[in-house]
Amino acid sequence: MTAQSRGLFTVLIVTGVAWGLTMPMSKTIVSAGYRHFGIIFWQSVICTAILLAALVVMRKPLPLTPPALWRYLFVALFGTILPNAGSYIAQEAVPAGLISVCFALIPMLALPLALAAGLERAEPLRVLGLAAGLAGVLLIVVPDASLPDRSALPYLALGIAAALCYAIEGVGLGRFGAAGLEPVQLVAGATVVALVLSVPLAQITGSWITPGQGGVAIDLTLVAMSAIHVGCYAGYIWIVGKGGAVFAAQVSYIVTGSAVFWSMVLLGERYSIWVWLAIAVVFIGLFLVQPRPVRNQNRAEAVSPSEAKDFTADQSRVP
Numbered sequence: 456m457t458a459q460s461r462g463l464f465t466v467l468i469v470t471g472v473a474w475g476l477t478m479p480m481s482k483t484i485v486s487a488g489y490r491h492f493g494i495i496f497w498q499s500v501i502c503t504a505i506l507l508a509a510l511v512v513m514r515k516p517l518p519l520t521p522p523a524l525w526r527y528l529f530v531a532l533f534g535t536i537l538p539n540a541g542s543y544i545a546q547e548a549v550p551a552g553l554i555s556v557c558f559a560l561i562p563m564l565a566l567p568l569a570l571a572a573g574l575e576r577a578e579p580l581r582v583l584g585l586a587a588g589l590a591g592v593l594l595i596v597v598p599d600a601s602l603p604d605r606s607a608l609p610y611l612a613l614g615i616a617a618a619l620c621y622a623i624e625g626v627g628l629g630r631f632g633a634a635g636l637e638p639v640q641l642v643a644g645a646t647v648v649a650l651v652l653s654v655p656l657a658q659i660t661g662s663w664i665t666p667g668q669g670g671v672a673i674d675l676t677l678v679a680m681s682a683i684h685v686g687c688y689a690g691y692i693w694i695v696g697k698g699g700a701v702f703a704a705q706v707s708y709i710v711t712g713s714a715v716f717w718s719m720v721l722l723g724e725r726y727s728i729w730v731w732l733a734i735a736v737v738f739i740g741l742f743l744v745q746p747r748p749v750r751n752q753n754r755a756e757a758v759s760p761s762e763a764k765d766f767t768a769d770q771s772r773v774p
Contacts, residue, residue, distance in 0.1 A: 463697060466690055467698075467703070467705060470687050470690040470709075471713055472713040474691075474706070474709075477684055478717065478718060479718045479721045482546045482551035482554075484676055485543055485547055488669055490661075491539070491540040495536060495649065495653045496650065499653055505685045506643035507643055509639055518634075524644075529628075529645075530642070531649040532652075533621070536652055538616075538620035545613040551714065552730075553602075555714030558710075560591070562584075562622075562740075562744045563740050566581055566584070566744055567585065572630045574630060581743060584742070585740070585744065587737065587739045590736050592615065594733035594736060598729040
C-alpha cells in the first residue's frame with residue numbers, strides 16, 4: 456500500500472468515526488430537552504459561521520442568482536430542515552444506534568427515485584440491494600423484541616422519512632444539477648436559508664432554545680456536534696476528490712458502525728439479535744447499491760465538485 460493510499464484510508468476512517476460520533480451527541484442534546492427546530496437554528500448558526508469563513512479564505516463568492524437561490528432552498532428543506540427535524544423527533548423515543556441504521560438506508564431509498572428520474576438503470580444487483588434494505592427495516596419493525604418499546608414505531612418511521620428526504624435531495628441535485636455551484640458554496644447558501652427558515656419554525660413550535668437553558672455542557676455538545684459535522688463533510692469531499700466516489704462510499708459502513716459503537720459506549724445502548732441482523736442485512740444492501748466505477752476516463756476516480764456534492768447527498772449523508 457502506497458503512502459497516498461494509507462493517507463486516504465486514514466482520512467476515511469477518521470471521517471467515518473467522527474461523523475458517527477455526532478449521532479449519540481444529538482441524542483444527548485435531545486434528551487436534555489432541546490427540540491428539533493431550536494437545535495436546527497443553532498446548528499445552522501454555527502455551520503454558517505464556519506462555512507462563510509471558509510468561503511472568505513477560499514476567496515469564493517456566495518452566488519445569489521435565481522438558479523442558485525432555488526438550490527439553496529431545495530437543499531435547506533430536504534437536506535436540513537425536514538430530515539433533521541424528523542431525526543431529532545425520532546431520537547426522543549428511538550435509540551441513536553437505530554437512527555444511524557435508518558440513515559444507512561439513504562442509498563437504497565435513492566435508487567427507486569433515481570430509476571423514476573431516469574438517472575439509473577435497474578441493475579439486478581442494485582435492485583437486490585434495495586430488497587436487502589427493506590428486509591433490514593422489517594427485521595427492526597416486525598419482531599416484538601427488536602425495539603425497547605413498540606410505541607416507538609411511529610418515531611422510527613420518522614427516522615426513515617428523514618433518510619428519504621436526504622435521498623430526495625441527492626436525486627434532485629442529480630436530476631437538475633448544482634447550477635455550477637461548488638460544494639462549499641451550495642452547502643453554505645443552504646445553511647443560511649435553513650437558519651432563516653428555522654427562526655419562525657422554532658418560535659411557532661415552541662422549540663426555541665435560549666443559550667444556557669440546558670446547561671453549559673449541552674450547549675458545548677451542540678457546538679462540537681456542528682463543528683464535527685462541517686469538518687467531516689469537508690473531509691468527505693476531499694476523499695471523493697482524491698479517491699473517487701466508489702472508494703468514498705465505504706464511509707457509509709464506518710459511519711453506521713461507529714454510530715452504533717459510540718451509542719453503546721457513551722449512552723449504554725444495547726440491541727437485540729434482530730437489530731444486529733438488521734444491521735448486517737443493511738450493510739449487504741449498502742454493498743450492492745454502491746455506485747459503480749466511472750468509465751471512459753483517464754482516471755476512473757475523477758469526480759467534479761458538483762458530482763461530489765450530488766454523491767454526498769445521495770450516498771452517505773449524516774445530519
